Amino acid sequence: MKAEIIAQLRCADVVSGERLSQALGVSRVAVWKHIRQMQELGYKIEAGSKGYRLRSAPDTPFPWVFGQHADQVHYYPEISSTMDVAMDLARQGCPAFTIVVADRQTKGRGRLQRTWQSMLGGLYFTMVLRPRMPLVLAPLINLAAAVDLAIILEALYGIQARLKWPNDVLVEDRKLAGILSQMAAETDRIDYVNLGIGVNVHNDTRQVQPPAVSVCQLTDRPVSRADILAHFWERFEQRLRAGRWTDVVPQWKAQAATLGRLVKVQTLYDVFEGRAVDVEENGGLILEKEDGRRLTVVYGDCFHQ
């Protein structure tokens, strides 16, 4: 209903209550109740003698913003972590491309059990994926997500981001977005991969460590969290359905900030240092030590030296 009201209001400057009630097949009182709810949710809708006028819409990723995909979106104004809810949904057998999205997280988390600050204004979501791919290639999902996020941020806002292995999106070494995934698998069959993405959009990043930057600091264009999610979703779903995994590493390398740099990679148990020289076809980072020996790291957090 709300999606239809928005669509109608976007088609004309002013839309009468009569026209809305006919288009929606409900009474004018019911239309008015929906309009009131939407005003409370941040939609600036003026009610005048000729009808309703949409002045502005919030950028909140409400389910109805995603049209025919609305049923797949679980939106929360506040949540502990979108990863927790997504895990419950995935275990209960929800379909692929179910999305959990929140305006704020009280226990947002990053890789290696770090906290992910999740204040109002950022975009925080987890997408449940059920890819049919060999388990060994699963790390490519994160790399692919980083590539697609960078591509859509450039297309929407002209931001030229680079990628830090495995999947941070950076602008001038400041973090614009981070990606965390959780997977469940049996022998060689992936049950689900929950892909969690946090993007700094309008949130204040001044106190965030390591140094961070937000989309709205990098562009003059109007910025919308819902648009970022919708564009990422469309592109990433197409990529997963096409399943061309051999494309991922070359695309990632074309945008990499890590290759050629001296890095330290921290895993849960070890720290590896060396020059990042290449990425393997399964996404592992190849480090060259001072003595010329090479080793591959498949998981961890990377620090550019």
Ligand code: BTN
């Ligand atoms: C990292 O860079 O360490 C990964 C950060 C991932 C943050 C996102 S925000 C949405 C989802 N929910 C979480 O608690 N974490 C991920």
